[in-house]
Amino acid sequence: MAPPFTIAALYRFARFDDPEAVAAGLRTLCAELNTCGTLILAGEGVNGTVAGSEAAIAALIAHIRALPGCADLDVKYSTSDEAPFARMKVKVKQEIVTLGAGDLDPARQAGRHLDPAEWNDLIADPDTVIIDTRNGYEVAVGTFEGAIDPGTRSFRDFPAWFDEFAGQLRDEGRTPKIAMFCTGGIRCEKSTALVKSRGFEQVYHLKGGVLRYLEDMPEAQSRWRGDCYVFDERVAVGHGLKPGGHIACRACGLPYPRESAHDCPHPR
Secondary structure (H helix, E strand, C coil): CCCCEEEEEEEEECCCCCHHHHHHHHHHHHHHHCCEEEEEEECCEEEEEEEECHHHHHHHHHHHHCCCCCCCCEEEEEEECCCCCCCEEEEECCCCCCCCCCCCCHHHHCCEEECHHHHHHHHHCCCCEEEECCCHHHHCCEEECCCECCCCCCHHHHHHHHHHHHHHHHHCCCCCCEEEECCCCHHHHHHHHHHHHCCCCCEEEECCHHHHHHHHCCHHHCCEEECEECCCCCCEECHHHCECCEEECCCCCCEEECCCCCCCCCCC
């Protein structure tokens, strides 16, 4: 018997002239479909994770795909035997993922998507600058060979870091190809819009993020090292999205290797 709950993690950068109206329509539909989870709407698009019956999620995804600019909505599906969320929330915010870098337009400004095979070719080039757009504790669990760790504690820290880094590149007379990645695609896609707004043209990001890469790329051909931190009970996953070798500290929530000492290694 199939699990009773289908879970859809989704996002799409699109231009919504009236996100409040879009949100109102979604609230009505989600109530009719008896879904649970969270959807975030902004002028730049939609982001969220929702759960419900297979038919309800199919109807909701079809509705969102029919919104302006959302035909190519990025969706990752999973299932659960129990309701993963207590209720349904549809919120309107300034950004669907908070970068705090002013008026960017990721729907039009973002860099070029690359599939896993194209990504491998790009990052194999020693002249390509590879930037991990995730936070420091995520990077510590695993990352791509040769990737730069900005050492950020939140996504809002990324613009200041990049502006300093861009200054260093210009001082060196460099305008390299820049390859950016994150867990599921949303942060790196928005980051490429920031980087292009700073005058860099050859900017690329990994379509579907690390999760799709680990799902699609054979381990023998992979350039990923370690696990990928995920924001759920699995803590981290490896190739084939199999559970990884990390657990979360019950006190601080941060990940650390399962085989390490029982005490959390992070400073308090």
